[in-house]
Amino acid sequence: MKIEIILESDRKDLQINLLCPTVNQEVNELYAYLTAYEQNVGGWLNERHQRVHINEILYFESVDGKTFFYTNALTCQTKKKLYELEALYNDAGFIRISKTTILSLSKVSEIIPEMGRRLKLRLINGEYLIVSRQYVPELRKRLSL
Numbered sequence: 001m002k003i004e005i006i007l008e009s010d011r012k013d014l015q016i017n018l019l020c021p022t023v024n025q026e027v028n029e030l031y032a033y034l035t036a037y038e039q040n041v042g043g044w045l046n047e048r049h050q051r052v053h054i055n056e057i058l059y060f061e062s063v064d065g066k067t068f069f070y071t072n073a074l075t076c077q078t079k080k081k082l083y084e085l086e087a088l089y090n091d092a093g094f095i096r097i098s099k100t101t102i103l104s105l106s107k108v109s110e111i112i113p114e115m116g117r118r119l120k121l122r123l124i125n126g127e128y129l130i131v132s133r134q135y136v137p138e139l140r141k142r143l144s145l
Contacts, residue, residue: 032091039092043069043076050076054092058123060085060102072125095142097121098132105142 016034020027039054056071062082069076078085086094086102093105103121110122119131119139131139139145 029091033093035092041069041078043078045074045076050074052076054089055104055106057104058107058125058127059104059129060094062100095135095139097129097135097139101129103129111143111145 018027018031018034040051041054041057043050043052052069052071052074058070058072060067060069060078060082062068067078067080067082067085069078080088082096082100082102086096089102094102095105097103107123107125108121109124112120112122114120114130117133117136119136121129121131123129
């Protein structure tokens with residue numbers, strides 16, 4: 001893959017072109033990532049509405065029927081259900097790791113095998129999450145392990 005930056009001082013906005021001989025999985029994943037780059041997720045923190053860029057989110061979690069998303073600095077509640085978030089952000093690098101958690105793969109800094117075919121993930125903020133056995137094969141596939 002060749003990456004090139006071309007400066008055009010008269011340009012008003014950023015334009016990204018993907019030039020490829022064929023459209024394959026790698027191109028589709030890159031396109032999905034770039035498309036998600038401009039997305040924001042809305043949530044509530046202390047009765048105030050917050051807009052958070054999708055790339056800041058570490059993971060989504062469902063607790064007692066409520067859905068939250070976590071960043072390094074915030075914990076916000078969202079009205080969306082986990083299955084909706086999974087469908088929206090699967091192509092943007094998010095993956096379900098348990099019945100209650102959807103994780104941003106780009107926020108994983110370490111993978112630690114656990115007893116019972118589970119995995120323990122260390123996130124970039126030092127927090128740990130467990131991958132349930134049933135979700136390990138998909139995680140391995142997505143990470144090419």
